[in-house]
Amino acid sequence: MIYVSPTHELDAGWAMDGTSSRLCSERDHASHDHLGLERREHESGELHRRSQSSSFRVGVDLVVVADVARSVRRFGNRYIDRIFTPHEIMCCRTPDRAQGPSTGYSVESLAARFAAKEATVKVLRPEGPRPDWRSIEVHRDRGGWCEIRLRGRAARLAVDAGIAELAVSLTHESTMAAAVVVGMCSSGDRSVGRPAPSAWREE
Amino acid sequence: MDETIRDVLTEHGRLAVDAGSIDESTDLFASGMTSHASVNVMLALEDAFDIEFSEKMLRKSTFESIAAIRAGVLEMKDA
Secondary structure: OEEEOOOEEEOOOEEEOOOOOOEEEOOOEEEEOOOOOEEEEOOOOOEEEEOOOOEEEEEEEEEEHHHHHHHHHHHOHHHHHHHOOHHHHHHHEOOOOOOOOOOOEOHHHHHHHHHHHHHHHHHHOOOOOOOOHHHEEEEEOOOOOEEEEEEHHHHHHHHHOOEEEEEEEEEEOOOEEEEEEEEEEOOOOOOOOOOOOOOEEOO | OHHHHHHHHHHHOOOOOOOOOOOOOOOOOOOOOOHHHHHHHHHHHHHHHOOOOOHHHOOHHHHOOHHHHHHHHHHHHHO
16 A cells, blocks of 8 residues: 655745655555644655645746836736736725825836736636636725635636635835735645635635 | 847846846746736737737746747747
């Protein structure tokens, strides 16, 4: 019997690699430490720890703010409406035009949201067509915190990958914007049926 | 058509190479085109050829080379 370890392990440090796996023999034995992480000792004496039922995917993206400003000026609402949801557009509007003097938008905020969409795509890992940008929404709550909401093909990809949760962090300076998205897969077994989380709306 | 595609790439592709002289099979992403630049390329192609790329065309491979773009534009014009 061969045991295939899950997708993240601890050797010298956490290796959050969603594709890696390692073969261990049945003579490996397991125990659990105070973090709830399985300790599995190999024949070689090499030690691995893993969480019992989850794995992670990470995506990151970096966007040049000036590129977004240029797109808004060049393509206007065609660019905005093709990429961003009404909620995102509302969040990025600058009524007094104090920012983005020629666009009416905070182009830094738009750039950060574009980065979040691309980072999410890296987590979803589509093998065919990529999901429409608008099927990935950065939703900002009243406190200013953001979360990723999916619909359509993006939601289907998340369900198929067993992604139960997505966490996002956005940041920007005047010239660059970036986002990191972490997806937690509730199980590595894609055949396990799970209801889609409420934020995943399949259409 | 290829000349128009090369013009679009020159203006919007943010390539590190001359779009006017690269081979039609040159990988545009490996040549410096970012995902955001590919959005601009897509919108500019839609303007130039009076088409709209459908969601099923929104894949990296559609914009990975001049040859791929030409095939995509022709597919959308025939749609």
